[in-house]
Amino acid sequence: MRTIFFLLQKEFLQIFRNRSMLPIIFLVPVVQLLVLAFAANYEIKNLSIDVVDQDGGAWSRQLRDKLTASGYFSLYKQPASTEAAFEDLESGGADLVLVIPRHFERDLVRHNEVKVQLLVNAINGSKAGLAAGYAGNIIGDFNRRVRLEWLALDEDDAPSHFDVSYRYWYNPDMNYKFFMVPGILVVLVTMIGAFLSGMNIVKEKEIGTIEQLNVTPIKKIHFITGKLLPFWIIALFELAFGLTVGKLVFDLPMVGNIGWVFLFAAAYLLVMLGLGLLISTITETQQQSMFITWFFLIIFILMSGLFTPIESMPVWAQKITLFNPVAYFVKVIRMVMLKGSGWGDISYYLGVMLLFAVALNGIAVWNYRKTV
Amino acid sequence: MNNNAIVTKDLTKRFGDFTATNAITFEVGQGEIFGFLGANGAGKTTAMRMLCGLLKPSSGEAKVAGYDIYTQTEQIKKRIGYMSQKFSLYEDLTVKENIRFYGGIYGLSNRQIKEKTRQLLARLQLEKEAGHLVSSLPLGWKQKLSFSIAVLHDPSIVFLDEPTGGVDPITRRQFWDLIYESADKGVTIFVTTHYMDEAEYCNRISIMVDGKIKALDTPSGLKKQYNAGSMNDVFLQLARAKS
Numbered sequence: 232m233r234t235i236f237f238l239l240q241k242e243f244l245q246i247f248r249n250r251s252m253l254p255i256i257f258l259v260p261v262v263q264l265l266v267l268a269f270a271a272n273y274e275i276k277n278l279s280i281d282v283v284d285q286d287g288g289a290w291s292r293q294l295r296d297k298l299t300a301s302g303y304f305s306l307y308k309q310p311a312s313t314e315a316a317f318e319d320l321e322s323g324g325a326d327l328v329l330v331i332p333r334h335f336e337r338d339l340v341r342h343n344e345v346k347v348q349l350l351v352n353a354i355n356g357s358k359a360g361l362a363a364g365y366a367g368n369i370i371g372d373f374n375r376r377v378r379l380e381w382l383a384l385d386e387d388d389a390p391s392h393f394d395v396s397y398r399y400w401y402n403p404d405m406n407y408k409f410f411m412v413p414g415i416l417v418v419l420v421t422m423i424g425a426f427l428s429g430m431n432i433v434k435e436k437e438i439g440t441i442e443q444l445n446v447t448p449i450k451k452i453h454f455i456t457g458k459l460l461p462f463w464i465i466a467l468f469e470l471a472f473g474l475t476v477g478k479l480v481f482d483l484p485m486v487g488n489i490g491w492v493f494l495f496a497a498a499y500l501l502v503m504l505g506l507g508l509l510i511s512t513i514t515e516t517q518q519q520s521m522f523i524t525w526f527f528l529i530i531f532i533l534m535s536g537l538f539t540p541i542e543s544m545p546v547w548a549q550k551i552t553l554f555n556p557v558a559y560f561v562k563v564i565r566m567v568m569l570k571g572s573g574w575g576d577i578s579y580y581l582g583v584m585l586l587f588a589v590a591l592n593g594i595a596v597w598n599y600r601k602t603v
Numbered sequence: 604m605n606n607n608a609i610v611t612k613d614l615t616k617r618f619g620d621f622t623a624t625n626a627i628t629f630e631v632g633q634g635e636i637f638g639f640l641g642a643n644g645a646g647k648t649t650a651m652r653m654l655c656g657l658l659k660p661s662s663g664e665a666k667v668a669g670y671d672i673y674t675q676t677e678q679i680k681k682r683i684g685y686m687s688q689k690f691s692l693y694e695d696l697t698v699k700e701n702i703r704f705y706g707g708i709y710g711l712s713n714r715q716i717k718e719k720t721r722q723l724l725a726r727l728q729l730e731k732e733a734g735h736l737v738s739s740l741p742l743g744w745k746q747k748l749s750f751s752i753a754v755l756h757d758p759s760i761v762f763l764d765e766p767t768g769g770v771d772p773i774t775r776r777q778f779w780d781l782i783y784e785s786a787d788k789g790v791t792i793f794v795t796t797h798y799m800d801e802a803e804y805c806n807r808i809s810i811m812v813d814g815k816i817k818a819l820d821t822p823s824g825l826k827k828q829y830n831a832g833s834m835n836d837v838f839l840q841l842a843r844a845k846s
Contacts, residue, residue: 240704244695442691446683602658
């Protein structure tokens with residue numbers, strides 16, 4: 232035990248003497264939370280729209296104003312021809328084009344029917360889908376109002392339709408920040424856990440001090456504990472710090488007992504530290520270690536359900552996420568903070584995490600050699 | 604025989620097709636200063652690493668401080684000190700912190716650490732620099748500090764791998780004073796070097812060429828045997844014979 236104490240003392244001295252360490256610990260979480268929480272937003276606003284108004288009547292102007300007044304669209308240009316609008320679409324100036332045909336007003340009155348055309352730039356598929364959806368809703372709404380008020384049709388004459396009313400549970404305002412911030416915190420502790428621990432050990436290989444340690448009677452398990460424990464502590468501190476920033480800046484809801492988040496994080500970090508340790512046993516330089524860690528993390532993070540829902544992945548990819556520790560933590564932290572899940576809901580995931588931790592650390596310790 | 608600090612028999616290390624150390628056999632007595640000479644790549648470091656338990660031998664036998672180098676490496680590690688070619692103290696820790704750390708992991712008590720630190724700083728006249736980062740010390744001082752820390756836990760054998768590389772002659776002289784002090788206390792010194800004047804300081808010398816020990820005797824014995832005026836001539840005769 233005394234050996235571990237001396238190792239910890241040395242590690243903390245080195246960590247806090249490292250000039251880049253304090254900014255990493257305090258600045259990175261703030262920047263990540265403040266920048267990413269606003270940037271990683273699925274809600275789409277200010278889509279630029281071209282309206283080709285070939286009718287030029289009062290109603291077509293009304294439709295145009297209704298679109299731009301919604302907040303989702305801002306008017307880019309009003310070209311005279313469809314061709315000119317298409318050029319805007321190609322140049323990227325406009326995200327979508329609404330074509331209001333000639334005789335829009337006349338056809339609406341006479342034939343009680345009219346067609347408008349919507350052209351959407353679908354390079355970004357989900358953005359295009361949302362844009363078309365928003366526009367469709369607004370046009371549909373306009374349509375109903377026109378029929379009721381302007382054409383003076385009675386409710387009875389209107390074709391019957393379902394009205395679906397929505398109520399969003401667990402995040403009633405559909406606030407994306409509430410959804411993203413917990414996920415970003417996961418990324419944060421993941422980076423600390425996997426990157427810093429692995430690189431710290433490899434650094435000793437690079438500067439040669441590892442050889443000096445390997446000729447001492449130090450026990451493998453003591454050495455590894457002394458190396459991993461500081462980053463376990465720092466990462467948990469980061470989580471607390473990040474949650475505080477989240478609460479102060481975004482008024483992040485904490486419906487469940489935050490203790491569950493920390494309990495889960497404690498187990499989760501063992502997995503990430505184990506990964507860093509394992510990578511450090513198979514690499515010789517910090518550069519190698521960083522690239523291999525990054526390879527795993529980018530897959531883990533993109534397949535974690537942080538940005539895209541796991542349910543919309545193909546089945547084979549969903550199977551892979553069963554082995555993705557980041558996916559578990561993202562799920563659990565959202566469950567606890569937004570839904571108020573407790574022990575009964577998270578115990579299964581916690582078990583999986585502990586299993587991962589034992590497996591990864593077991594392989595890493597077994598693979599760590601005091602010989603060269 | 605039983606009092607020998609190091610005994611090897613046909614100790615061999617192969618890396619693939621390359622035989623770095625080829626069936627070397629020698630003994631080093633307790634308290635002896637044993638010089639381990641050879642050109643770059645002759646296999647000195649490999650041999651030393653096997654004896655320290657850093658490298659598993661391919662074949663042959665060896666005992667260090669009476670312990671087998673295959674099965675009892677952890678016992679060996681408690682009884683040896685080691686100073687590698689690379690400087691291996693922590694540059695971002697102070698002199699005192701380095702002493703404390705290595706003392707701690709060798710299991711010295713706090714009182715022992717305190718007392719040893721005081722002695723060591725006094726001996727090296729580093730009292731004023733105790734709180735300075737090791738990175739701020741000149742190389743020669745670092746090497747003396749490194750040696751002193753390698754013998755902090757009173758090992759019975761110290762392995763020194765080119766300890767004075769790049770160090771000025773005066774500091775080298777002071778370094779050898781430290782080595783003599785340890786040897787006088789009965790510590791066995793196993794040292795590799797490229798400096799032939801240093802070779803003269805050793806009780807006995809072995810010269811390795813291409814993984815094999817080509818000569819092993821006292822410096823004066825070797826000079827007589829090769830009819831040479833200095834150790835330099837002995838070394839050149841042996842190393843040239845190779846090509």
